Amino acid sequence: QKEVEQNSGPLSVPEGAIASLNCTYSDRGSQSFFWYRQYSGKSPELIMFIYSNGDKEDGRFTAQLNKASQYVSLLIRDSQPSDSATYLCAVVTGANSKLTFGKGITLSVRP
Amino acid sequence: SQTIHQWPATLVQPVGSPLSLECTVEGTSNPNLYWYRQAAGRGLQLLFYSVGIGQISSEVPQNLSASRPQDRQFILSSKKLLLSDSGFYLCAWSVSGQGVGELFFGEGSRLTVL
Numbered sequence: 621q622k623e624v625e626q627n628s629g630p631l632s633v634p635e636g637a638i639a640s641l642n643c644t645y646s647d648r649g650s651q652s653f654f655w656y657r658q659y660s661g662k663s664p665e666l667i668m669f670i671y672s673n674g675d676k677e678d679g680r681f682t683a684q685l686n687k688a689s690q691y692v693s694l695l696i697r698d699s700q701p702s703d704s705a706t707y708l709c710a711v712v713t714g715a716n717s718k719l720t721f722g723k724g725i726t727l728s729v730r731p
Numbered sequence: 732s733q734t735i736h737q738w739p740a741t742l743v744q745p746v747g748s749p750l751s752l753e754c755t756v757e758g759t760s761n762p763n764l765y766w767y768r769q770a771a772g773r774g775l776q777l778l779f780y781s782v783g784i785g786q787i788s789s790e791v792p793q794n795l796s797a798s799r800p801q802d803r804q805f806i807l808s809s810k811k812l813l814l815s816d817s818g819f820y821l822c823a824w825s826v827s828g829q830g831v832g833e834l835f836f837g838e839g840s841r842l843t844v845l
Contacts, residue, residue, distance in 0.1 A: 663836035721775040
């Protein structure tokens with residue numbers, strides 16, 4: 621089983637819609653969860669992190685964490701074409717606190 | 732404010748040639764430094780990380796090496812490149828003593844080995 625798994629997509633949503641990006645992880649002891657955004661040809665940038673069960677909101681972005689079900693998601697409200705990018709889920713796993721990235725999901729927001 | 736610079740941005744190298752990628756961080760002291768590789772269709776793979784000058788941890792056995800000659804300088808090298816070394820190489824830093832997940836990436840170096 622892959623340590624951090626994301627549906628590879630691509631995911632296409634119309635402008636103004638809610639985009640829902642999901643990620644599952646295998647290490648039940650994981651404590652820290654991150655979402656990075658990567659535009660085509662560019663480097664990743666951190667957009668959200670979450671440590672506790674529940675929701676964390678930052679502007680149009682909401683991260684949701686459910687440790688019992690071992691998934692973390694990112695919701696993007698009022699999606700804009702500028703949100704079109706690949707979104708990488710990352711989880712700190714293992715006794716040695718290693719950061720493991722998923723392969724990412726590509727989001728396309730249609731004008 | 733902190734900035735990270737990485738160069739060269741793009742390079743095309745023949746198989747068997749050497750490699751040197753350099754990364755510098757400004758505006759912070761004693762950062763944790765990382766080299767990642769992103770190959771087509773694969774996720775980000777951690778290659779090396781460093782918590783201080785001369786301290787290098789290797790995550791994946793390969794023909795690459797890393798060095799940290801100064802506090803804010805991180806170098807990725809190879810004596811002989813393989814075709815499989817092609818990819819997008821990313822240098823990153825994080826604040827020492829904080830969690831390993833909050834990374835700040837450089838602009839990346841795209842390497843094509845022919």
